[in-house]
Amino acid sequence: MGTYFRSWKWKKSQGTSEDVCIAVDGTLGSHGMTVVGYDDDIWVDINGNGVKEDGEQGAFKIVNSHGSNWKGKGWAWFAYDALNAVSSVPDAPVYDARRQGWFNNTFYWVTAYESYTPILTSESTINTNQRNQISVMLGESATSASLPSATWTPYIFNSNGGAFSVDGSTTASSATIVLDYTDIIKNIDLSKAGITKWYLRYKGSGATFSNMYVTDETRNTSYSLTGTYTNGAYTYKYKQLSLPSIVNAGKQWNLTFNWPLKSATVTKQNIFIRDTKNNNVNNTLKLNSDEKTVTVDAPQGGYLPGKRYNMNITSNVRTKGGNGLSSPSVFEFIVK
């Protein structure tokens, strides 16, 4: 979150005697800080009457970047009430320049996944002395389109960060950034694998972009962004790339054959799924009444998120007439 931290007004918490910001009074010290926790029981007697009022309880735990000598070994509390432009506590001290405690009453957060494997990433090197002039975007479209339909522009690479270089100075410097398409992929339909265009769009007056490529993390293979498309101030680099099917953990496969199958050959030995360590997954198979489709259920508990599997259909699967597949079929899929 952003705040005017040199305008924080301090008071000690009751009992624990820790530093608590109770109001932001002015516009000194525009600064970004990190919220690392909260405590609904912290009490700071904002109005000093010795009574615990509703608006006096609860605070966010804030960590600063100014070393361990700042406040309590580098961290302090920020009373919930200090978010208010006007205090909710009766007879609270009045500050002439009091304002909302955090810029736009907003904070940004990251969500840590319990289990996470990237699917597709992009890398590029930026050289600039004005990072607030650059805008970087990831996108995806069908191969027939020239502009992406699903996009993501990270906040920090969207004309933000002030008129500074990527190292914080005012002299041009370089940084290599890696962005992750995986959440875009999870929000589009890739249940049927196919070639898709993957974009990296950039704009930057006074900036150069180089060393741009995408990496299929599922195959650990990188590709240069060979296509280029310009639209107004923006340059799109893109690569047409096929990713494996991306499915839900409970994915049920229905395999369709051209001819009725001999049921005795529809077995786990002839149709099986393996993980990347070549271990067989314990699926159940069923030949349906049309005798041409085989249903393969997910294992109990589902496939593992972020993992890759191979579906194997061997030539030992026979038609009623006794013919095998002309060639064994293998395809891979990835679990969301």
Ligand SMILES: [Ca+2]
């Ligand atoms: Ca009180």
